[in-house]
Amino acid sequence: MKLEVNSQILRMIGKISRIINTESNHDFKQFGLKNGQNSYLVRVCEHPGIHANELTAMMNVDKSTTSKAVQKLVQMGYLIKEIDQSNRRAVRLYPTERGKTVFPELIRNENRQIADGFKNFSQEEIKGLEELVKKMSDNYERS
Incomplete structure (x- = not known):
């Protein structure tokens, strides 16, 4: 029995994601950033004081992925962690x-x-x- 994929959309989205990640890794090598660390840094810069859970x-x-990325960014001198004064178990970035x-x-x-x-769009x-x-993103988040 021959199995076929019903649509190429997810494969194209994956391809776009890999291209963007590869370019970002190349562009941010000068800063020592790789594997999406730039995304974490951008979010913290956009939301200073954000809780690690947020x-x-x-x-x-998952929490461990965030923890590893944040720890690396702290070690590299891009982020600082502070204990939330109102909730001593929470960390603000x-x-x-x-x-x-x-x-x-x-x-x-x-x-x-x-x-x-978006050239030519x-x-x-x-x-x-x-x-x-x-x-589409909302559909996956509800799954």
């Missing part, structure tokens, strides 16, 4: 000056990747795709 939920990963310095470059890179991916197509991908 970051885990935002990144849609903040970018260091080094993290804040790198942040604009991370955003420029993300914007370049967006521009590259109309604003209507971009908006429509954004809505569809959001709907």
Whole structure:
């Protein structure tokens, strides 16, 4: 019996994700960032003081993955961890000056990747795709 995939969409999304990750690893090698560490740093810079648990939920990963990424970013001098004064078991994350310095470059890179991916798209197509991908993401989050 021959089995077939019903759609190539997930494979294309995976391909896009791998291309973006490969480019990011190359672009951020100068900062010592790899394997998605830039995504954690961006989220903390966008939400200084975020709880580690909130970051885990935002990144849609397990706690150990967040813990490893955060620990590495702390060791590299990009983030600091502080115990939450109202909940001594919770940790808040903040970018260091080094993290804040790198942040604009991370955003420029993300914007370049967006521009590259949406070349020859109309604003209507971009908006429509954004809505569809959001709907798809919501479906997976509810699963």
